[in-house]
Amino acid sequence: MPLSSVYAPEFARLAEIHPMTELEKLFVVELPHGRSLGHQPGQFVMLSIPGVGGAPISISSSPSRSNGRFELCVRRVGDVTKALHAMSPGGLVGIRGPFGNGFPIEQMRGKDVLFAPGGLGLAPLRSLINQVLDERKDFGRVIILYGARRPAELLFREELDQWAKRQDVEFHVTVDRGDETWKGNIGVITTLFPKVTVDPHNTIAVTCGPPIMYRFVLIEMLGKGIPESQIYLSLERRMKCGVGKCGHCQINALYCCKEGPVFSYAQIKNVPEAL
Ligand SMILES: Cc1cc2nc3c(=O)[nH]c(=O)nc-3n(C[C@H](O)[C@H](O)[C@H](O)COP(=O)(O)OP(=O)(O)OC[C@H]3O[C@@H](n4cnc5c(N)ncnc54)[C@H](O)[C@@H]3O)c2cc1C
Numbered sequence: 001m002p003l004s005s006v007y008a009p010e011f012a013r014l015a016e017i018h019p020m021t022e023l024e025k026l027f028v029v030e031l032p033h034g035r036s037l038g039h040q041p042g043q044f045v046m047l048s049i050p051g052v053g054g055a056p057i058s059i060s061s062s063p064s065r066s067n068g069r070f071e072l073c074v075r076r077v078g079d080v081t082k083a084l085h086a087m088s089p090g091g092l093v094g095i096r097g098p099f100g101n102g103f104p105i106e107q108m109r110g111k112d113v114l115f116a117p118g119g120l121g122l123a124p125l126r127s128l129i130n131q132v133l134d135e136r137k138d139f140g141r142v143i144i145l146y147g148a149r150r151p152a153e154l155l156f157r158e159e160l161d162q163w164a165k166r167q168d169v170e171f172h173v174t175v176d177r178g179d180e181t182w183k184g185n186i187g188v189i190t191t192l193f194p195k196v197t198v199d200p201h202n203t204i205a206v207t208c209g210p211p212i213m214y215r216f217v218l219i220e221m222l223g224k225g226i227p228e229s230q231i232y233l234s235l236e237r238r239m240k241c242g243v244g245k246c247g248h249c250q251i252n253a254l255y256c257c258k259e260g261p262v263f264s265y266a267q268i269k270n271v272p273e274a275l
């Protein structure tokens, strides 16, 4: 395939746009002719805006809830995301993908699953969580430990409320700093780990969030005896092609866009600069 065609996007329509927090919006995207994206939880797309540039964005909706559309939860941080936030429903964006390996959902079947998203890390994990909930009988315990900096930064509030109400989900949420409305746990995400016991060998743990969080969450997961090969995390690197050609996302010999972005801790613990 010539390199130029690797970068050729398909134009997709922003069907709906929902403000979520001060910095995040949810974009519901439709490919032409109602075509399904055909993604797996944990994969991402390369989103581009003509004349501005492109950025990798995780697919936040689960394949089980696709209906010919997919959802992207995007934080406004730089050129591309600012331009995207300024768009209106009906606008067109370039989409390439889905790319990356995604979470190992097949390995999780029959096992207990422990999800530990932090902040915007809930965006990719929500895809996996909702897929697991839609196939609930295939999994053991479902434990979700979610942390955000402030109550106003909690994402997907309605879904969090639904998870909290379910008898078959053990849901705990915390914020680093509370406010007058907040009645729940205050403290960083690691303060939630003592609230749950796990059967370590029967548990697959998945975390996604800011890199600084990984160091501390990994200590908690390993401290519970969960084997390194059963702990998964999603890594963020600057990306351009998304398909293992340009080298932008390389971490030593690993191509984050192709072999990742999801890695087990066992895979990356000895890779310098991975964490
Ligand atoms: C696999 C993957 C999945 C992702 N999923 C999501 C998602 O679901 N939602 C989401 O909101 N984001 C996601 N991201 C992050 C997103 O791709 C980045 O925030 C992206 O850079 C935004 O593009 P931008 O042009 O808006 O911002 P940029 O202009 O790239 O700026 C982003 C930030 O990086 C800084 N920066 C810019 N250039 C450099 C540089 N050369 N070196 C260091 N720092 C620099 C800027 O100051 C700014 O703070 C994901 C990233 C990856 C790799």
Ligand code: FES
Pocket: 238, 239, 240, 241, 242, 243, 244, 245, 246, 247, 248, 249, 250, 255, 256, 257, 258
């Ligand atoms: S983004 Fe080009 S090789 Fe990974």
